[in-house]
Structure formats: C-alpha cells, structure tokens
Amino acid sequence: MCGIAAYVGSSDVSDIVLELLIELQHRGQESAGIALVTYQGYMNVVRGKGLVFDVLTPDTLERLKNRGNIFAGIGHVRYSTSGGFLNSIPQPFVVGDGFKIAIAFNGTIANYLQLARSLGLRKALNDTHVLAETIYRLTKEYHGDVVEALRELPNYVIGSYSMVVLTTEPRLIIARDPRGFRPLAYVFNDALYVASETAALNVVAGDVWREVSPGEIISFDGFSLERSKVRASVTPTPCIFEYVYFARPDTVFNGVSVYEARIRMGIELAKTSSVVADVVVPVPESGRYAAMGYSRASGIPLEEGLFVNRYLGRGFIMPPTIRRKVSELKYGIVKRVVEDRRVVLVDDSIVRGTTMKNLILKLRNSGAKEVHVRIASPPFKYPCFMGIDIASRMELLINRSRSINEIAKYMGADSLGYNTLGGLMRAVGLASVCHACFSGLYPFPGLNAEKLERIFSR
Numbered sequence: 001m002c003g004i005a006a007y008v009g010s011s012d013v014s015d016i017v018l019e020l021l022i023e024l025q026h027r028g029q030e031s032a033g034i035a036l037v038t039y040q041g042y043m044n045v046v047r048g049k050g051l052v053f054d055v056l057t058p059d060t061l062e063r064l065k066n067r068g069n070i071f072a073g074i075g076h077v078r079y080s081t082s083g084g085f086l087n088s089i090p091q092p093f094v095v096g097d098g099f100k101i102a103i104a105f106n107g108t109i110a111n112y113l114q115l116a117r118s119l120g121l122r123k124a125l126n127d128t129h130v131l132a133e134t135i136y137r138l139t140k141e142y143h144g145d146v147v148e149a150l151r152e153l154p155n156y157v158i159g160s161y162s163m164v165v166l167t168t169e170p171r172l173i174i175a176r177d178p179r180g181f182r183p184l185a186y187v188f189n190d191a192l193y194v195a196s197e198t199a200a201l202n203v204v205a206g207d208v209w210r211e212v213s214p215g216e217i218i219s220f221d222g223f224s225l226e227r228s229k230v231r232a233s234v235t236p237t238p239c240i241f242e243y244v245y246f247a248r249p250d251t252v253f254n255g256v257s258v259y260e261a262r263i264r265m266g267i268e269l270a271k272t273s274s275v276v277a278d279v280v281v282p283v284p285e286s287g288r289y290a291a292m293g294y295s296r297a298s299g300i301p302l303e304e305g306l307f308v309n310r311y312l313g314r315g316f317i318m319p320p321t322i323r324r325k326v327s328e329l330k331y332g333i334v335k336r337v338v339e340d341r342r343v344v345l346v347d348d349s350i351v352r353g354t355t356m357k358n359l360i361l362k363l364r365n366s367g368a369k370e371v372h373v374r375i376a377s378p379p380f381k382y383p384c385f386m387g388i389d390i391a392s393r394m395e396l397l398i399n400r401s402r403s404i405n406e407i408a409k410y411m412g413a414d415s416l417g418y419n420t421l422g423g424l425m426r427a428v429g430l431a432s433v434c435h436a437c438f439s440g441l442y443p444f445p446g447l448n449a450e451k452l453e454r455i456f457s458r
C-alpha cells in the first residue's frame with residue numbers, strides 16, 4: 001500500500017502535491033518524494049526515508065522551485081511491498097536518458113523478477129524499478145507514446161497498479177490497472193489534481209472528484225484531457241481490504257463510502273457473533289466504525305476505552321523490526337471504562353496478532369473481567385500479491401494455529417469471533433471484489449497462492 005498524488009495547474013505545484021501527500025500519509029510512512037517537471041522538460045526529484053514533513057522540508061522544496069517554471073508534479077508516500085524495508089527505495093522513480101519518465105505507483109508487480117529477466121536487466125532493484133523500465137521500453141516501441149505503452153501494460157504484468165507518470169514532453173498521465181485493485185481519483189477544473197483517495201481531494205481540491213475507472217488512462221498536457229482504456233478486458237476486482245483497513249473513513253472507493261461500509265461490517269458481525277457483555281470498546285482508529293455498528297446492532301453501549309498514541313503511526317504498515325515494540329507502546333487504557341466489566345473489543349482485522357495480544361494483556365491488567373474479541377473481517381489466511389506486505393502464508397496468525405479457539409487462547413481472550421466473508425461482502429455491497437486474502441481465490445485465471453508465491457520469489 002502506498003499513496004500517490006499529482007498536480008498540473010497554475011498554483012504552486014510543489015505546495016499542492018505536498019498538501020495531497022500529507023492527506024495520504026496514512027497509506028505509507030517509510031518514505032516520501034516529489035518529482036517536478038518544468039515547461040522546458042527538465043525533471044527534478046527529491047525523495048528520502050521518513051514522513052512527508054521529514055523529507056519535503058520547506059528548504060528542500062524552495063530549492064526545487066528555483067529550478068525553472070514548473071509544469072507539473074507527482075508525489076509518493078511509501079510502504080514497501082517488495083524489496084523489504086531496509087532495501088526500500090523511495091519514489092518517484094525516474095528512468096530514461098534525454099526523454100525521461102518518473103513514476104509513482106501504488107500496488108505490487110508480482111512477476112517483476114520474470115519481467116526483469118525478459119528485459120535483460122542485470123539487477124532488479126524492486127518492482128517499481130522493473131515497472132518503470134517496462135513502461136519506458138514499451139513507450140520506445142510505440143514511438144514515444146506513453147499512453148499506448150500503458151494500454152499494452154496489462155499484457156505484461158501480473159499484479160496491481162494505480163499510478164501517476166510524469167514525462168519530459170511535458171505531460172502527466174494517470175492510470176489504474178484493469179482490475180482496479182487500488183483507488184485513484186481526480187478533480188479537473190482549470191487544473192488537474194490527482195490522489196489515491198477522494199479524502200485527500202476533498203481537503204485540497206474540493207468534493208467534485210471523479211474516480212479513475214479500472215483500466216482507464218488519462219493524459220493531460222496542460223491543454224486537453226484525453227481518456228483511453230487498456231486493451232485487456234477483465235472483470236474489475238477492487239481490493240476489499242481497502243474498506244476494512246487501508247483507506248480513510250472519509251474516502252469513497254468505487255462509489256462506496258468507506259465509513260458506511262465499516263459501520264455495516266460491525267452490524268453484520270453482531271448478527272453472527274453476539275456475546276453478553278457490558279461495553280463495546282473499539283481498537284482505534286480503523287476498528288472504531290465497525291465497533292459503532294456492533295454497538296448499534298447489539299444494543300451494548302460503546303465507550304472509548306483505548307487511547308492511541310497517534311505519533312507512533314499505523315502498526316500494519318510498519319517494518320517488522322519495529323512493529324512489535326510499537327504495538328507495546330502504542331495504546332493506553334482508560335481504566336474507568338474497562339474495570340470490572342465484560343468488554344467486547346472490536347478491531348478491523350488480525351493479520352499477525354502482534355497488537356491484539358498486547359492489548360488484551362493491558363485490558364486484563366486494568367481490571368477487565370472478560371475480554372471478547374470481535375473482528376470485522378474474516379480470518380486473514382492467504383498472502384496478498386497485489387499491494388500489501390504479506391509475502392508468506394506462515395506470517396499469518398491463523399496459519400500458525402489450529403483453530404479459532406487456539407488463537408483466542410494464544411491471545412488471552414475469553415472468546416474470539418470473526419465476520420463471515422458473506423457478511424463482509426454484504427457490508428461493502430459490490431458485486432465483484434478481490435477477497436483472496438480471506439478466500440484464497442485470486443482474480444488471475446489459473447493462479448493460486450502457491451503459484452503466485454513461486455512467481456513472486458523467482
């Protein structure tokens with residue numbers, strides 16, 4: 001998962017891209033970067049490890065601004081899905097000599113090692129590097145036409161991408177893969193604003209946004225906006241986990257409000273996983289709305305019993321080396337809410353189990369009589385090769401345990417209940433989605449988890 005942004009218009013380009021990236025910080029905290037292109041076709045990039053404000057300081061941006069008359073900019077916040085945290089390479093990624101392209105992308109190219117071999121690359125730095133090289137080579141085949149290259153791209157890649165591409169023509173092109181795994185939206189008035197999530201556009205550009213359709217390619221040279229489609233024709237399967245965890249609650253993805261989908265997840269969960277208790281306590285932030293739905297449907301009052309240290313960031317998207325420590329430090333307990341009470345603790349998902357075990361121990365130490373864990377999504381059983389960092393099935397808690405009771409015991413909970421896949425799908429309400437991490441059914445014909453694992457690692 002990453003966040004991408006772009007802007008073409010008469011306002012200060014780097015300031016607008018910076019503002020969009022700040023609104024997308026929840027999608028990646030490892031690195032940040034901006035690429036700008038001038039009307040004369042000079043490209044400048046600044047990127048580095050850290051949060052948006054650490055990397056894109058006022059001094060850095062001022063130096064960039066002084067390098068010419070800026071036409072457009074793209075930006076990225078990163079959470080690595082290939083190459084690992086230590087080898088994480090910040091984006092935007094630039095390729096080319098003379099004619100250059102910079103890309104910022106959100107997704108994963110599962111077959112990037114195979115692609116690198118077919119391109120004759122001696123070293124594949126990561127999937128972003130290989131994706132950029134693939135687009136560049138295809139562009140050369142199509143006599144410099146990036147749009148034609150992007151129309152052809154799905155015939156080469158297995159995986160997911162939402163991306164912004166900046167060229168030295170200069171031109172900005174935005175594209176979403178034909179299955180539409182990851183979000184991408186834009187506002188076009190007298191300027192073009194692009195962001196991974198509509199929530200960022202609401203804040204920076206207003207609420208008259210449009211989502212980029214799966215497979216759509218939009219090109220803007222500052223004068224005319226041209227729309228086209230990829231050649232491949234497939235059924236869209238947007239990522240259902242965006243609704244569970246990734247996206248901001250104030251985002252709309254595929255026409256569905258993330259906030260409302262999360263409330264409905266809690267309602268569905270209460271129908272199939274009820275329990276006698278005194279209080280519903282959400283795990284902030286992404287468990288809050290499912291807890292509201294659970295409370296509404298069960299009639300058990302909701303109280304905020306956990307305080308979250310926001311300065312420590314989102315556990316799921318942290319590198320493994322610091323995830324455990326952070327999960328110990330991140331939450332404080334409001335003792336008055338949980339003492340001598342039967343608590344229903346509602347969270348969005350359990351992937352590795354790092355956070356939940358610590359939380360239950362803290363609740364018991366604060367006097368909770370019983371702790372019943374309820375999860376707004378089904379058990380996370382299979383790895384994702386389309387944009388999140390679960391490369392092996394053995395990393396997943398459910399695959400390290402024999403049964404749900406065993407997981408409850410391992411975590412120290414009195415009971416554990418998950419949403420059903422049917423309940424989750426009803427909550428989101430789309431006819432076709434990717435739910436492979438819950439079901440093992442990947443939306444690529446003939447590919448299952450074993451085959452994708454092999455493709456990803458060789």
Ligand code: SF4
Pocket residue numbers: 181238239240241242383384385386387388434435436437438
């Ligand atoms: S496998 Fe899960 S996380 Fe990955 S794209 Fe599909 S639904 Fe999303």
